[in-house]
Amino acid sequence: xxxxxxxxxxxxxxxxxxxxxxxxxxxxxxxxxxxxxxxxxxxxxxxxxxxxxxxxxxxxxxxxxxxxxxxxxxxxxxxxxxxxxxxxxxxxxxxxxxxxxxxxxxxxxxxxxxxxxxxxxxxxxxxxxxxxxxxxxxxxxxxxxxxxxxxxxxxxxxxxxxxxxxxxxxxxxxxxxxxxxxxxxxxxxxxxxxxxxxxxxxxxxxxxxxxxxxxxxxxxxxxxxxxxxxxxx
Amino acid sequence: xxxxxxxxxxxxxxxxxxxxxxxxxxxxxxxxxxxxxxxxxxxxxxxxxxxxxxxxxxxxxxxxxxxxxxxxxxxxxxxxxxxxxxxxxxxxxxxxxxxxxxxxxxxxxxxxxxxxxxxxxxxxxxxxxxxxxxxxxxxxxxxxxxxxxxxxxxxxxxxxxxxxxxxxxxxxxxxxxxxxxxxxxxxxxxxxxxxxxxxxxxxxxxxxxxxxxxxxxxxxxxxxxxxxxxxxx
Numbered sequence: 001x002x003x004x005x006x007x008x009x010x011x012x013x014x015x016x017x018x019x020x021x022x023x024x025x026x027x028x029x030x031x032x033x034x035x036x037x038x039x040x041x042x043x044x045x046x047x048x049x050x051x052x053x054x055x056x057x058x059x060x061x062x063x064x065x066x067x068x069x070x071x072x073x074x075x076x077x078x079x080x081x082x083x084x085x086x087x088x089x090x091x092x093x094x095x096x097x098x099x100x101x102x103x104x105x106x107x108x109x110x111x112x113x114x115x116x117x118x119x120x121x122x123x124x125x126x127x128x129x130x131x132x133x134x135x136x137x138x139x140x141x142x143x144x145x146x147x148x149x150x151x152x153x154x155x156x157x158x159x160x161x162x163x164x165x166x167x168x169x170x171x172x173x174x175x176x177x178x179x180x181x182x183x184x185x186x187x188x189x190x191x192x193x194x195x196x197x198x199x200x201x202x203x204x205x206x207x208x209x210x211x212x213x214x215x216x217x218x219x220x221x222x223x224x225x226x227x228x229x230x231x232x233x
Numbered sequence: 234x235x236x237x238x239x240x241x242x243x244x245x246x247x248x249x250x251x252x253x254x255x256x257x258x259x260x261x262x263x264x265x266x267x268x269x270x271x272x273x274x275x276x277x278x279x280x281x282x283x284x285x286x287x288x289x290x291x292x293x294x295x296x297x298x299x300x301x302x303x304x305x306x307x308x309x310x311x312x313x314x315x316x317x318x319x320x321x322x323x324x325x326x327x328x329x330x331x332x333x334x335x336x337x338x339x340x341x342x343x344x345x346x347x348x349x350x351x352x353x354x355x356x357x358x359x360x361x362x363x364x365x366x367x368x369x370x371x372x373x374x375x376x377x378x379x380x381x382x383x384x385x386x387x388x389x390x391x392x393x394x395x396x397x398x399x400x401x402x403x404x405x406x407x408x409x410x411x412x413x414x415x416x417x418x419x420x421x422x423x424x425x426x427x428x429x430x431x432x433x434x435x436x437x438x439x440x441x442x443x444x445x446x447x448x449x450x451x452x453x454x455x456x457x458x459x460x461x462x463x464x465x466x
Binding site for chain 2: 009011014015016017018019020021023024052102103104105106107110111113114117123125126127128129130133134136137138140141142143144145146147148149150151152153154155157164165168169
């Protein structure tokens, strides 16, 4: 029997947002790889799954996905993680690599899944609920409707990036946008047809879900959703 | 006791992609509203959930979301559906309105949830896996990585819409794009840094997941994913 790897998106944080398939695959796995930035560190993805799946400690293996500024160093890291996972697949194991949110959206797990596939093993990606969908549901707003378009920017390079694309969009999701909150508010003050919602520290201390208020302090995990008002109900 | 409405995204089609929360809320519901375009028609969302949740027939109520070209007519339809749902909430029922994919992305259910909330009832939106995430997983590709941006267009107005936004994007998801396949292929022939993947009729007859091939015929439910090649691994 040849090993198989499942790359699983475990959703944004609420363990009840795991899919039925993710739960089943985790229950049947021989080995569960959990991504950490260094050995011994807590894994957010593992915190989520262990609330709904009983997992024996001996099945758990940490893989290090260190944050590197340089693409080459990062690739070295992924290569190392891939080799580590392959050593279990060679034994014919059913292995799972977990990741927060969805596996196709800003997930490091994807790079490793891709390398494992190129090494000749079967890889199945199991999609999950992305954080911005969960955030919109919590805020009670839609992300995109009708014939509108939706744009997602992971981390803003600067305000000019918003200004460039604004003519072409009805809805803009900007992740990790805390340091631009003041500038975004200034922009909206000038362009009164835009409404901004903020989703900050969801499920954690200092959670804030609501309209943009620059008097608040926002943590690293802050997402801003901009919607053109002529599109609003 | 006051009634409550859950707006639930049931995922893209594979019933195992329902979330644990969606399953639980459906199991505990007094009433389940299923969207149809006309009474007696099959509901795709209901086809999905009934494969994993046992639902007594008397709990099921059809709500008509007719496709209208005109916004005013459409609003009338949503208003009517809202009144229908409110008549059950007034009895203190726990009601669920189901929708395909995620409830914040191109879902008619959102409009009704919003109206029910404005009528003074508690509304909880439960997010689901969007179709494009599931499609990317099936194709074994990522939608967006690193510092790239992602754009989603629901139905293309014309090729110039792609050309306008292309300078600002690394990844573009174009839903319902079957009739533009030939033109997209011509564009890629000229702009060799773009790679196109097609996800067509997922989980249905004539399913196709792979690189763009204009010699094939594609059905209405065809999504094209464009990725700039310099971003590819």
